[in-house]
Amino acid sequence: MSCSDDGTGSVGAVEARAVVDHSDWKVAAEGATESTVARGERIIQMCAGCHGIGEGAPSPAGPSLHGIMGRRVGSLDSYPYTQALTNQTESWTVKQFDEFITSPQDLYPGTGMAFSGLKSREDRAALIAYLATKSLP
Numbered sequence: 001m002s003c004s005d006d007g008t009g010s011v012g013a014v015e016a017r018a019v020v021d022h023s024d025w026k027v028a029a030e031g032a033t034e035s036t037v038a039r040g041e042r043i044i045q046m047c048a049g050c051h052g053i054g055e056g057a058p059s060p061a062g063p064s065l066h067g068i069m070g071r072r073v074g075s076l077d078s079y080p081y082t083q084a085l086t087n088q089t090e091s092w093t094v095k096q097f098d099e100f101i102t103s104p105q106d107l108y109p110g111t112g113m114a115f116s117g118l119k120s121r122e123d124r125a126a127l128i129a130y131l132a133t134k135s136l137p
Contacts, residue, residue, distance in 0.1 A: 022069050022070045024093050024094040024095070025069035025070065025093075025094055025128075025131075025132045026132070027094075028094050028125075028128050028129055028132040029129065029132035029133045031129075032129035032130075032132065032133055036125065036126050036129045037126070037129050037130050037133050039122075039123070039126035039130075040126035040127045040128070040129050040130025040131070041130050043118070043123050043126055043127045043130070044065075044127055044130055044131070047065065047127075049061070050062040051063065051064060051065045052064035052065065052066060053065055053066060053134075053135075054066055054134075054135075055067070055135070059078075059079070062079070062112075062113065063076045063078075063079035063081070064076065064078075064079075065131060065135070066135045067135050068092045068097065068131065068135070069092060069131070069132065069135070070091050070092060070093075071091060071092050072088070072089070072090070072091050072092075073085055073088035073089075073090055073091065073092060073096070073108075074086040074087070074088050081112070082110055082111055082112045083110065084108045084109060084110030084111045084112075085108055085111055088108070094128055094132075097128060097131075098124050098125075098128060101115075101117060101118050101124055101127065102117050102118065102119070102124065103116070103117040104117060
């Protein structure tokens with residue numbers, strides 16, 4: 001019996017559900033200090049002009065960052081991504097997101113994100129800690 005076979009011979013009768021792995025984001029949230037999260041809250045203000053941060057917040061020029069953890073790259077239904085991101089199959093892990101915010105164009109050439117990147121490892125860690133503590137499901 002295949003994973004999509006319910007035993008009646010009707011393929012597709014069993015619904016497959018994607019399991020989203022948030023474990024690395026949970027580790028980032030659990031290891032974050034109050035000062036690191038506060039630093040991340042200051043840093044994320046530079047993102048807020050383009051990206052919605054809170055649940056349901058408007059996202060004027062880019063996809064919402066709320067709930068990004070574990071979401072497949074380029075998959076938010078309400079945003080028209082470039083092919084550089086819609087063609088991706090990986091999910092936003094801490095490592096993937098860290099690499100992206102270091103230099104978006106280097107990781108995904110052709111992305112529409114007009115941001116040169118955060119070069120400071122500490123700033124990236126703070127931003128990740130903030131997102132992890134504020135929008136994990």
